Amino acid sequence: MLRTALAGLVLASFTLSACAETIRIAIGTQDTTINCAAGGLLIRELGLLDKYLPHDGPYKDARYEVQWKNFTSGAPLTNEMVAGKLDFGAMADFPGSFNGVAFETAGKHSLFISVLSGSIKGSGNGIVVPSASPVQSLAELKGKTISVPFASTAHGMLLRAVAAQGWDPLKDVNIIAQPPEVAGSALQAGKIDAHADFVPFAELFPSRGFARKIYDGSQANAPTFHGALVDQAYAKKYPEIVVAYLRASIEANQLLTAEPEKYSELIAKVTGVDAEVNYLFYGPLGVQTRDLSWKPEYRQAVGTAIDTLKLLKKADRGLDLNTFIDDQYIRAAFKASNLDYSAQLANYKPTPLTAVDALSGKAITDFSHVAEIWVRGEAKVRQYASAESAFTALASLKQEGKNIRAVYAQASDSGIKLLADQAWFASDAQGHLSAFLLKGQAQQFATAQGGKVFDFTDATTQAVAVR
Numbered sequence: 001m002l003r004t005a006l007a008g009l010v011l012a013s014f015t016l017s018a019c020a021e022t023i024r025i026a027i028g029t030q031d032t033t034i035n036c037a038a039g040g041l042l043i044r045e046l047g048l049l050d051k052y053l054p055h056d057g058p059y060k061d062a063r064y065e066v067q068w069k070n071f072t073s074g075a076p077l078t079n080e081m082v083a084g085k086l087d088f089g090a091m092a093d094f095p096g097s098f099n100g101v102a103f104e105t106a107g108k109h110s111l112f113i114s115v116l117s118g119s120i121k122g123s124g125n126g127i128v129v130p131s132a133s134p135v136q137s138l139a140e141l142k143g144k145t146i147s148v149p150f151a152s153t154a155h156g157m158l159l160r161a162v163a164a165q166g167w168d169p170l171k172d173v174n175i176i177a178q179p180p181e182v183a184g185s186a187l188q189a190g191k192i193d194a195h196a197d198f199v200p201f202a203e204l205f206p207s208r209g210f211a212r213k214i215y216d217g218s219q220a221n222a223p224t225f226h227g228a229l230v231d232q233a234y235a236k237k238y239p240e241i242v243v244a245y246l247r248a249s250i251e252a253n254q255l256l257t258a259e260p261e262k263y264s265e266l267i268a269k270v271t272g273v274d275a276e277v278n279y280l281f282y283g284p285l286g287v288q289t290r291d292l293s294w295k296p297e298y299r300q301a302v303g304t305a306i307d308t309l310k311l312l313k314k315a316d317r318g319l320d321l322n323t324f325i326d327d328q329y330i331r332a333a334f335k336a337s338n339l340d341y342s343a344q345l346a347n348y349k350p351t352p353l354t355a356v357d358a359l360s361g362k363a364i365t366d367f368s369h370v371a372e373i374w375v376r377g378e379a380k381v382r383q384y385a386s387a388e389s390a391f392t393a394l395a396s397l398k399q400e401g402k403n404i405r406a407v408y409a410q411a412s413d414s415g416i417k418l419l420a421d422q423a424w425f426a427s428d429a430q431g432h433l434s435a436f437l438l439k440g441q442a443q444q445f446a447t448a449q450g451g452k453v454f455d456f457t458d459a460t461t462q463a464v465a466v467r
Contacts (some may be wrong), residue, residue: 023059025049025241026067028077028089030226032271034278035117035124035199035288038252039090039228041270042263044068048251052244059240073149073179074099082106087234088245090116092153092198092226093298097305099229100319109232111326112302114246114333116253117199117281118225119288120297120348122217123416124281125157125224126202129194130187131212136439138215139165144193147178147186153224156308158196160220187211199226203287204277206422207406213422216437218414222304223297225288235329246292246333253290256282257351261380276374276406280417283381283408284353285367287416292334293345294327350415358382359389369434370410371420376403387425387433391463407456409435412445425459427451433459 029040043049053064069086071077074095080086082102089099096112103110118124127146129135135144138161148155162169169175178186183195188210195201195211205211217224228249235242256263264278281287299321306319334341353370356363364370364385371390374381375397384390387409394407407420412434424442425433428449436442442453454462 020061020063022063022065023238023241024065024067024087025053025245026069026086026088027245028080028086029068029070030072030074030077030090031070032072032273033090033092033199033226034267034271034273035226035281035290036090037116037263037267037282038249038256038290038292039088039114039116039226040068040070041267042252042255043245043248045266045270046252046255048248049245051251052247054240054244072181073152075151078102081110081229081231082108084231087231089229090226091229093224093301094151094153094156094305094309096227096229097302097319098151098309100324101306101309103231104319110229110324111232111235111329112227112229112324113235113242113326114249114292114330115225115227115294115298116249116292117288117290118223118227118298118301119218120223120295121414122157122220122222122224123287123414124199124202125154125196125217125220126213127158127161127194127196127215128187128202128205128211128213130190131206131210133193133212135194135214138219141194142167142172143174145174145176146194146196147176147183147192148196149179149198150177151309152198153305154196154198154202154217156305157217157220157222157224159308159311160222161196161215164220184210199281199288200273200277203280203419204273207274207277207419213437216414216416218416223301225298225301227298230329235326239329239332242329243333243336246330247337249292250333250337250339253292256290260284260286260351261374276419279374279381279406280408280419283351283372283417284355284383285350285370285410285415285417289348289350291344291347292330293341293347294325294330295345295348299325353383355383357385357389359384359393368410368412368415369432371435372408373397374405374408376405381408387420387435387459388463390420391433391460394460395464411435411437413441421456423456425454425456427454427462431462433463 074091078099260282264275268275409420426442426446
């Protein structure tokens with residue numbers, strides 16, 4: 001029995017006399033932070049939790065009262081968890097670490113129980129500038145105003161990026177606090193020079209045409225993730241419920257892998273975040289991996305977050321990572337779902353792509369130059385082995401009067417999925433195209449290969465001309 005497998009987790013006070021009680025399951029979500037979807041939005045919208053809640057043994061006659069509350073950031077969610085109004089919460093490494101500190105300060109304890117989505121390189125966080133800005137790289141922002149949600153995972157990325165430039169964050173740049181909903185308007189009005197943010201805003205703002213991404217978190221090479229937390233006292237009293245919640249998260253991730261377009265549309269319907277942006281994260285070879293295992297890099301991210309929070313004077317105490325990060329529940333959830341946790345812990349591959357080139361019909365075996373097209377009205381995204389193949393198909397689709405929702409390209413250096421109309425392309429001596437986030441990266445490649453640099457419009461023209 002599962003309860004036997006979780007021996008040692010149950011408080012002695014939890015006896016059969018509690019069988020008929022009504023058990024609250026109060027979950028705090030961040031719907032617009034789309035890589036929390038497997039820990040909140042999808043579980044709620046698809047009713048996944050009910051499938052796994054226990055109804056035997058001590059829970060034979062238990063009644064469940066499931067409560068959901070949505071937040072736009074982690075700080076107010078943490079406040080309600082500490083106040084005892086919520087049992088679970090989904091948030092990023094930085095606010096998650098602050099959650100642990102806040103609980104300790106209140107004489108309580110919270111547990112980081114799983115990762116939901118992340119990147120060991122740091123992708124997901126990013127810096128954008130107004131679309132009309134001449135700025136092409138972070139190095140050009142010295143002396144400029146950069147806004148960021150304070151004490152967020154993006155704030156930590158920005159501080160690391162500034163330090164890597166050799167700048168003093170208090171003198172060489174003007175960093176101001178601004179949530180994404182305010183920053184979007186500020187970018188459009190030209191009131192700030194740049195904005196640093198977490199998922200999905202560094203992709204969403206460019207997708208909507210008023211910003212351009214000039215820095216990806218992977219350039220800082222600092223792991224980042226969003227994960228799930230629980231009040232420790234609750235977890236000890238109801239360990240099977242914690243495992244049930246995580247099993248629901250596992251199924252949500254499996255559904256996203258199987259049908260990323262379908263669930264990108266659902267997330268868009270609930271949040272207003274465009275499905276085309278959701279697919280950047282949830283599609284094959286996406287910006288982040290949906291990985292519930294506690295890889296060493298994610299443990300490191302929590303430690304880095306705690307240190308940075310001290311630097312920001314948002315925390316004056318540390319946390320014991322060995323007790324704050326508790327993987328016994330996710331291990332139990334994997335076992336109950338007949339999955340191999342150790343195998344997943346060792347798996348660093350992105351969400352896989354198994355497809356044929358939609359133009360040639362040949363199987364795609366090299367994923368370094370993959371490009372994709374999402375045609376409006378089509379349930380599935382079309383995949384291509386190369387940008388040249390995709391751009392040739394794009395020209396034909398436009399001639400046919402098709403409405404194109406999005407074009408994607410894989411960055412040749414970092415491997416992250418890009419919005420192709422925001423990317424830069426460089427040719428080699430044979431004319432083959434490689435995609436890059438930054439113009440400088442494309443120029444460096446072109447110089448080394450004896451090729452040329454193209455923006456999206458010129459790259460599509462070039463590809464059609466060559467073929």
